[in-house]
Amino acid sequence: xxxxxxxxxxxxxxxxxxxxxxxxxxxxxxxxxxxxxxxxxxxxxxxxxxxxxxxxxxxxxxxxxxxxxxxxxxxxxxxxxxxxxxxxxxxxxxxxxxxxxxxxxxxxxxxxxxxxxxxxxxxxxxxxxxxxxxxxxxxxxxxxxxxxxxxxxxxxxxxxxxxxxxxxxxxxxxxxxxxxxxxxxxxxxxxxxxxxxxxxxxxxxxxxxxxxxxxxxxxxxxxxxxxxxxxxxxxxxxxxxxxxxxxxxxxxxxxxxxxxxxxxxxxxxxxxxxxxxxxxxxxxxxxxxxxxxxxxxxxxxxxxxxxxxxxxxxxxxxxxxxxxxxxx
Numbered sequence: 001x002x003x004x005x006x007x008x009x010x011x012x013x014x015x016x017x018x019x020x021x022x023x024x025x026x027x028x029x030x031x032x033x034x035x036x037x038x039x040x041x042x043x044x045x046x047x048x049x050x051x052x053x054x055x056x057x058x059x060x061x062x063x064x065x066x067x068x069x070x071x072x073x074x075x076x077x078x079x080x081x082x083x084x085x086x087x088x089x090x091x092x093x094x095x096x097x098x099x100x101x102x103x104x105x106x107x108x109x110x111x112x113x114x115x116x117x118x119x120x121x122x123x124x125x126x127x128x129x130x131x132x133x134x135x136x137x138x139x140x141x142x143x144x145x146x147x148x149x150x151x152x153x154x155x156x157x158x159x160x161x162x163x164x165x166x167x168x169x170x171x172x173x174x175x176x177x178x179x180x181x182x183x184x185x186x187x188x189x190x191x192x193x194x195x196x197x198x199x200x201x202x203x204x205x206x207x208x209x210x211x212x213x214x215x216x217x218x219x220x221x222x223x224x225x226x227x228x229x230x231x232x233x234x235x236x237x238x239x240x241x242x243x244x245x246x247x248x249x250x251x252x253x254x255x256x257x258x259x260x261x262x263x264x265x266x267x268x269x270x271x272x273x274x275x276x277x278x279x280x281x282x283x284x285x286x287x288x289x290x291x292x293x294x295x296x297x298x299x300x301x302x303x304x305x306x307x308x309x310x311x312x313x314x315x316x317x318x319x320x321x322x323x324x325x326x327x328x
Contacts, residue, residue, distance in 0.1 A: 125174040131193075132216045136209065139193035140217065141168055141185045143177035152223045152246050152327055155214065156185040159228030159307065163192030170313055172320075179321060184217060188230060200233075203258075207236035211244070223247035223324060228282065228306065231255045238267060245269045247327050248293075249320065252282045252306055256289035264292035271296040272323040274316070276308030283308075297323075 124146060131137040141164045154176050156167045164185035167173050176183035187194035189209070199205040210233050214222055223246050226234035231253025238248060239259060248271040271293045275283035277300050290296065299319050304311035 125177045127168050127173055132213055134212065134216070136189060136197035136199050137194070138189070138209075138213050139187040140164060140213075141173060142217075143173040143183045145180045145182055146178055147180045149182060150180045150324075151221050152324055153182040153184070153219050153221055154223045154225060154324070155219060156183065156225045157188065157227065157230030157234060158185070158191065159230065162227075162307075163187045165192065166310075170309065172309075172317065175317055175321075176324075179324075181324060182219075184219060186213065188233065203232075203236040204240075206233045207240045209233070210237045211241055214244070221246035223249065223327070225249040225251070225320070226253050227251035227309065229254055231286070235259065238269065239263060247271070247323065249274060249323065250286065250290055251275065251309060252279055252286050254282065254286075256286045259289070261289075261292045264289060265294055267293055268295055269293075270323075270327060272319070273298045274308060274319065275300060276304035276306060276311060277302045278305040279308065282306055 125143055128142045128144070129140070130142070131139055156164070156172065158164065158166055164187045167183075167185040173183045173185060189200050190196040197209065199209050222244065224234050224237070226249065228251065231250065232255050234248070234250065234253060235255050235258070238245060246269075248269045250271065251274045271290070273287060273290050273293075273296055275287055275298075283306065287298070291298070301308040301312045301315050301319075304315075309316040
């Protein structure tokens with residue numbers, strides 16, 4: 001698209017020629033509203049784009065034909081008025097062609113595509129919120145199953161840039177509730193509405209904290225969803241108390257290097273390994289270690305990066321539900 005200056009013919013760019021035009025051919029332009037009548041049929045954004053060059057072209061000078069122009073004002077003002085200006089036939093023709101081109105361009109433009117996102121919404125699902133007890137209270141959001149409760153209960157952790165609200169915004173809590181699963185999303189210490197805790201300075205402390213939260217919330221048969229940073233909590237808990245987990249869904253978690261192949265091989269928890277096709281660092285690194293889990297499946301989400309559940313929410317939800325539905 002041309003800039004406003006590109007619409008100006010050579011005659012208008014020279015001040016002497018402008019003065020001659022002003023003195024020679026007066027022309028009356030009417031501005032009954034903000035935009036001239038031709039532009040009223042266009043949307044506001046297009047009308048502004050077209051009226052900009054029009055205002056640049058249609059200028060007049062004050063002080064009579066003998067005075068040097070000191071002020072230039074637009075011929076089309078914001079209120080009802082009549083302004084006399086001067087414009088050569090060549091300039092008027094060029095302006096008409098410019099307006100016709102803009103109108104044809106607008107008509108020929110394709111419609112704006114809808115945003116390619118898939119977020120589950122169910123007005124019947126209520127997301128509850130609360131704090132656990134103890135010295136290091138943890139904020140959580142919870143959605144109870146709408147129908148007959150299934151055996152598995154899904155616990156959702158989060159990455160460094162997120163918190164429990166992410167899973168509500170994405171619709172994961174609502175979808176799991178609608179499908180009969182109890183879903184609990186936690187704010188890890190120092191994130192969201194949970195205060196920092198010294199308990200998280202060690203692996204044992206982080207595992208103990210997670211175990212205490214699940215116990216206080218009376219979560220049984222937990223399926224732990226652990227993206228990115230939350231691997232610092234999920235992996236120690238998995239190593240120390242894997243018998244408490246009904247399933248494990250790591251999404252490019254951190255801290256996988258802290259454990260040996262033998263330690264992973266000893267775990268029997270059903271595991272769904274998720275990562276994004278475009279995550280060439282943490283996704284690939286964690287996959288190399290997690291492949292040593294004996295009871296696992298791997299799903300790569302196409303056209304998705306590190307936070308693959310955000311980039312491809314529909315595929316993520318479908319894969320997660322399929323994994324949950326096939327748990328014993």
